[in-house]
Amino acid sequence: MNQFYSIFILAKLNAREWIRLKFFHIIIFFGLIFIGFSHMLSSLTFSVQERLLYDFGLAGLELGVIMISSLIGTHSIQREIDRKTLFVLLTRPIPRSHIVLGAWLSVFILCILFSCGFLFSLIISSDYSNYTLGLGLATFSSLLKAMVVSSFAIALGLMVRPILALGATISYWILCYSLPDIQFFISKLKDDFLIRVFDVFEKVLPQFYRYNWKTFYYMTHLPSQSEILWAVFHSLAWTAVWLFLASLFFRRKEIV
Amino acid sequence: MTVLEVKSLMKKFHPDFYKKPNVVLKDVSFKINQGRFVGFIGPNGAGKSTTIKCLLELIFPDSGQILFFGEKFSLKHRVKIGFLPERPFFQEFLTGMEFLKLHWSLAQKPGELFLQKAVEILELVKLAHAKDKKLKDYSKGMLQRIGIAQAMLCDPEFLILDEPMSGLDPDGRILIKRILKVLREKKMTVLMSSHLLEDVEELCDDLLIMHAGSVVYSGAIENFKKNYSTLEEAYSKFKVDLNENLNA
Numbered sequence: 001m002n003q004f005y006s007i008f009i010l011a012k013l014n015a016r017e018w019i020r021l022k023f024f025h026i027i028i029f030f031g032l033i034f035i036g037f038s039h040m041l042s043s044l045t046f047s048v049q050e051r052l053l054y055d056f057g058l059a060g061l062e063l064g065v066i067m068i069s070s071l072i073g074t075h076s077i078q079r080e081i082d083r084k085t086l087f088v089l090l091t092r093p094i095p096r097s098h099i100v101l102g103a104w105l106s107v108f109i110l111c112i113l114f115s116c117g118f119l120f121s122l123i124i125s126s127d128y129s130n131y132t133l134g135l136g137l138a139t140f141s142s143l144l145k146a147m148v149v150s151s152f153a154i155a156l157g158l159m160v161r162p163i164l165a166l167g168a169t170i171s172y173w174i175l176c177y178s179l180p181d182i183q184f185f186i187s188k189l190k191d192d193f194l195i196r197v198f199d200v201f202e203k204v205l206p207q208f209y210r211y212n213w214k215t216f217y218y219m220t221h222l223p224s225q226s227e228i229l230w231a232v233f234h235s236l237a238w239t240a241v242w243l244f245l246a247s248l249f250f251r252r253k254e255i256v
Numbered sequence: 257m258t259v260l261e262v263k264s265l266m267k268k269f270h271p272d273f274y275k276k277p278n279v280v281l282k283d284v285s286f287k288i289n290q291g292r293f294v295g296f297i298g299p300n301g302a303g304k305s306t307t308i309k310c311l312l313e314l315i316f317p318d319s320g321q322i323l324f325f326g327e328k329f330s331l332k333h334r335v336k337i338g339f340l341p342e343r344p345f346f347q348e349f350l351t352g353m354e355f356l357k358l359h360w361s362l363a364q365k366p367g368e369l370f371l372q373k374a375v376e377i378l379e380l381v382k383l384a385h386a387k388d389k390k391l392k393d394y395s396k397g398m399l400q401r402i403g404i405a406q407a408m409l410c411d412p413e414f415l416i417l418d419e420p421m422s423g424l425d426p427d428g429r430i431l432i433k434r435i436l437k438v439l440r441e442k443k444m445t446v447l448m449s450s451h452l453l454e455d456v457e458e459l460c461d462d463l464l465i466m467h468a469g470s471v472v473y474s475g476a477i478e479n480f481k482k483n484y485s486t487l488e489e490a491y492s493k494f495k496v497d498l499n500e501n502l503n504a
Contacts, residue, residue, distance in 0.1 A: 084345035092362040093334040
């Protein structure tokens with residue numbers, strides 16, 4: 001148990017460091033702007049005010065957590081290596097996998113902090129308080145995606161330069177959403193080879209589109225319990241895969 | 257008792273796949289016995305820092321063996337080792353006390369003993385007055401001293417100090433030297449990399465000299481300088497002889 005305590009210590013250390021940096025403040029600032037815009041847009045319409053407010057607001061929330069997961073995830077360990085603050089930590093009796101898990105946990109803590117703040121601001125700034133459960137589930141789905149994206153970002157951030165990893169992480173997030181669209185276009189092309197390639201893609205990529213609950217539709221049509229459970233296990237499994245690969249790679253990474 | 261034994265350590269770096277690998281360590285072997293203060297010297301690029309990084313598993317040797325207390329290096333040995341890096345890059349948003357607490361917790365030491373130990377160690381490194389100051393407000397000398405404090409905090413049996421006095425002003429050097437003398441009196445096993453021969457001569461019992469990736473001398477400092485009045489003189493003569501031998 002004591003062994004695992006080091007993961008929490010490292011997560012707290014990382015989270016504290018990122019909270020004091022300007023980058024996190026900028027994301028919070030843009031989050032507030034998003035909430036303001038959501039209200040502005042919703043006030044421009046008569047009939048679908050709620051819909052616009054939540055569609056736009058929740059898109060802002062997801063964008064925020066994905067920015068945090070991808071940007072901080074790709075930079076968290078590499079930044080410590082570049083600043084040489086990792087040298088002394090690595091001489092302590094902690095396995096390297098704990099550094100990876102600590103970095104991931106810190107990113108996830110930052111995502112939770114951001115989404116709680118964002119959701120709270122969205123709820124208190126709107127007059128509609130009937131959708132608390134729907135809003136909670138929408139936030140939860142964004143956090144599940146952030147879990148996977150941050151683990152992917154950390155794994156890739158250890159293998160290539162952070163800027164390349166960042167590009168790849170954002171592409172990964174977009175790709176995981178776009179699978180049905182790609183499938184649609186491939187089916188129109190009627191190319192057997194492409195269909196087979198797509199089948200492989202579908203198996204090796206998380207299916208974010210299956211728990212895209214950040215729209216107004218899901219405020220009134222809540223996802224079923226089995227859908228929620230599937231989303232949780234799907235995200236946990238993908239997170240575990242990426243964190244395992246990250247730990248495996250970091251185990252033999254030379255800190256020069 | 258042998259604390260550290262290094263056998264035939266080799267390390268190559270591959271800067272680019274199309275370039276020839278850079279051989280940094282060639283067959284490095286040495287032993288460090290308990291209670292000895294060892295000075296680790298050699299020119300820049302000789303492989304001192306690479307050897308230290310191999311000892312701490314920050315990088316991995318291509319071949320060779322590192323034995324701590326007669327066993328292959330593992331996680332449990334890290335509890336027995338304290339390390340001060342060449343440049344004290346620490347988490348600058350932490351206070352001195354928080355920084356020590358971080359390392360105490362990571363070393364899995366019991367929390368209730370921390371305060372007493374931290375106060376004791378801060379007194380030793382003369383930083384008790386700055387314990388609540390953030391590390392970003394510390395001077396270079398203070399950072400070096402808090403670095404020594406974290407290295408000594410968990411009662412290590414073996415200390416690795418990578419150039420503890422580089423870039424310090426005279427006052428800072430005097431203070432660090434006093435701390436190192438205390439360690440020597442306590443008969444702690446220390447490996448200290450340094451470019452300052454007068455400090456090595458004053459503090460160390462043994463000498464380990466590296467040149468171009470190999471250990472060229474390993475033994476007592478007294479034997480090394482027996483025909484000379486200072487270590488600097490002995491080292492200069494040794495280097496001339498070494499270069500002549502290599503040229504021949």
